[in-house]
Each structure stands twice: as structure tokens, then as C-alpha cells.
Amino acid sequence: MKQLKAIKNQSPPNTDNRRLELREDQMRRAGYKVIDTIIDHQLSLDQKFPVAIASRNEMDILLEEPMPEDGLSIEKVLDFVDRDILANCDYLAHPKSYSFVPGPGNFVSVLADTLAKGFNIFSGGWATSPAAAEIEIITLNWLLKLFKFPSKKGGGLFTSGGSMANLTAIATARRLRCGDDFSKAVIYMSDQAHSSNIKAIRVLGFKKEQVRIIPTDLEFKMSINKLKNAIARDRLEGHSPFCIIASAGTTNTGAIDPLNEIAAICKAESLWFHIDGAYGAAAILSKKGARQLKGIEKADSLTIDPHKWLYQPYEIGCLLVRDHRWLSKTFMAKAEYLRDIEGNKSEINFYDHGIQLTRCFRALKLYMSIKTFGLKSFRKAISYGVDLAEQLEAHLRMSPNWEVISPASLAVINFRYNPIHTKYSEKELDALNQKISNAIIESRKALLVTTILHEKIVLRMCLINPRTTLKDITDTISECEGYVN
DSSP states (O other): OHHHHHHHHSOOOOSSOTTOOOOHHHHHHHHHHHHHHHHHHHHTGGGSOSOOOOOHHHHHHHHOOOOOSSOOOHHHHHHHIIIIIGGGSOOTTSTTBOSSOOOOOOHHHHHHHHHHHHTTOOOSOTTTOHHHHHHHHHHHHHHHHHTTOOTTTOEEEEESSHHHHHHHHHHHHHHHHHTTOOTTEEEEEETTSOHHHHHHHHHTTOOGGGEEEEOBOTTSOBOHHHHHHHHHHHHHTTOEEEEEEEEBSOTTTOOBOOHHHHHHHHHHHTOEEEEEOTTTGGGGGSHHHHHHTTTGGGOSEEEEOHHHHTOOOSOOEEEEESOTHHHHHHHOOOOGGGGGGOOOTTSOOGGGSSSOSSOOOTHHHHHHHHHHHHHHHHHHHHHHHHHHHHHHHHHHHTOSSEEEEEEEETTEEEEEEOOTTSOOOHHHHHHHHHHHHHHHHHHTSOBOOEEEETTEEEEEEEOOOTTOOHHHHHHHHHHHHHTOO
């Protein structure tokens, strides 16, 4: 009887379903199964390996198949996805996922994304989704206030991530500062600036010789003296400086460029001041971060990535600007088929503020998570990450085996194995630390990759996950020491 009941409850294959629909009972069973799978995953995450290792050949063998003409039951598809797809991805929300800028997400935002996708909300224009547009405006206004941007004139939009936010910002700067002719325009950034800025500049049609990479100082911050010299030299040679990109929390070290000094240069030289704060800007919610980020309010445009240190699931980036009209001047393109939904000036059409016409309702997850947890919880979570990196630095400095290469800054720290009582050459140290990283990743116990600072291969941790503990980290450090011999 049990077997017959189980067979009866299985959905039949979807072989002829032109409406692309499931029955109500199928939808409920599948929906509950998906939610249960997500909750089970989150509750057991610390018991899983954070690292997935598989070759292209292994994935082809496991997953590759012809496009099916006939469908399977949704239960079989979900089982396949859970067993063979989800189990073969890195878990960046894992407490021992230390590399890159590992966004841990939160369950409220998962529910928000589910609602936004379930209702299939188009968030491009006011007329089609006035409540969605209003929520985006409200959430952007919260961020404008947080970063002390002009409350009435300021604006922005949510994007897919920091790459698209930076692209949107530089496109706006080019339009407003250069017009149609940008053949002599020059843009400045440090040697620690994020690669997405270079990609954006290339996409926007600038040549390599129009980009000035400014060296950084010993703290990996943009050298102000070298920046001033580069601008002066370009002016003498007949070039047209138009934009400086500063970093508020570099990916490598968490360094913050001298924002106030760069703002003063931009004002004196009539240059656009863009700050890439995709990773670090959210640290303004901590007392230490707020002190370090002074001057961020002077930017013409600011990139923030809520899917990093504001704990949102992928993907959601954000661009803020001092004047919302700058975006519409850059991106508005009148289309005949949109003339009936243009609305008035207060009813913002976000498709006029950026590249995308069709936009998903990204704002809902950030809005719902702030409404649910309150800003105080975000402040505590961010402060915890800043403090955790400093605790790790203290732990490493007490050890005879580890050398701190760049101190804790905005929850990022770089270090390497370099024992006091053993003499290694720089080449040997590079090989040894690469070996440690490779070994810990191959064990799948932690995601800990290397970067290069001052021509040294070093281990880097970014500790923004509020579920990571000091014990998680010290256990990983002990594991690393075990791979030395």
C-alpha cells in the first residue's frame, strides 16, 4: 500500500503541456520541497564542505545531455538538481569560505527573491509596477541618507552588481564631462582598483592610453603626489582629465584611498569623483568604518554591492549619484512603445536611469531584510567582521610561524607562513604558501586562496560572514600548519 501511495503522489511526466503549468498539488509539493531543501541546507551548512572540486570532463559526464523533448516529473528534476547540481557548487555562505568577498546572504532576502520572481514583477517603469518603483526609491533614499548624499536631488538605481554599477557611473561621467567627444579624455585609478573598472572603461570605448594607473603607497592607498603629477603632466600634454576612481575598500587589502584629498583635487580640477565602494562602503555602519570612510559623502557617484557586506543573496549592486537627473541625461532613450507609460517627473522610470529596460525587482530583498532585522542588526554584523579580522591579526602576531603582510582593514587581512626559526628564501616562501592554499582547498575544508602583494604570494582572508567564529579561523590556521611538511 505504501508503495502504491508513493507512486500515486509522483507527478506524471510533463510530455504535453502547452500552458507550462503544474497542478495545484504539484506546485505545493514542489514549493514546500524547495523551501525545505533551502532551510535544511542553511541549518547544516557548517557541517558541509565549502569547496566543490570537479573538472569540466567530470561535470560533462555527470550533467551533459541532449535537450529533452519530453519532460520528467518535477520531483525527479528537483532531486537531480539537489543531488548533482547544488552539491557541486562552492558554498560562499559557509563560515570557512574566506576568499574573494564571500557574501553570506540571509533567509529573509531569499524569501523576498522568491516573491519577486514568483509574481514576475517588471521593475523598469512606474506605470507597470508603482509599488516596486516606490520601494526602490525608498530603499535608495535610505542609502542616500546613510552616505550623506543630497536627499532631494540625489538618486541611483539597483543593478546586477558592482561591475554594472561602475559601468553606469563611468558612462554617466563620460556623458556629463566629455559629451560626444572623449578622444582626449583621461581617467585615473590606483593599481589596486577593481578589475571591473578596467572592463567598464574598455566597454565604453576608451583606449588603453587614456587610462592612468596611479601607484599606491606602502598601505596600498593611492599616492596623492603621484596622482597630482599625472594630472598636471596630462594637462601640459593637451589631454583632458575627466574622472578619478577612488577605492573605498580594495578587494586585495581593504585599503581606502585618501577620499578627502581626492575630493579636493576633483573640485580644484573639475573632475568627476567616483568611489568604488562595492565591498567596503557598507563599513560606514560600524564606528571604525565610519571614521575611515570620511569623505565618501563628497563623491559624485558611489558604487555599493549589497550582495557583499549588506548580506544579500546574489545578485544586487547599487549606484548612488548626487543628482538623479544625471542618470536620465545619460540613459534616457524615447521609444514609441513606451510613450503611454512615461508618467510624470516624480514617478521614476528606472529604465531611464541605467542600461537595462527589463529589470527584476532587486530592491525588495534589501528592503525586506532591513525591515525585518533593523539597521541595528546590520551595524552589529558589520562591526563583528571588522573586529574578527583584528582578532585574527593579534592571533597571527603572537605566533612564531606567521607573518602579517597587510594588517586588518575593513575585515580583510593578508598573511603568510614564514616561521621565525627557519630561514626560507622568498621563492621558497612563495612556493610554501601556494602549497598551503592548494592543500586546504583540495581538502575542501576551507576556501582560502592566495593573492600577490609586494611581489609576495600571500594568504588572504575576508571575514565579513557574521556566522564565522574565531574558532573556525584558528582551526583553519592549524590545518594550514599541518600542510607545511
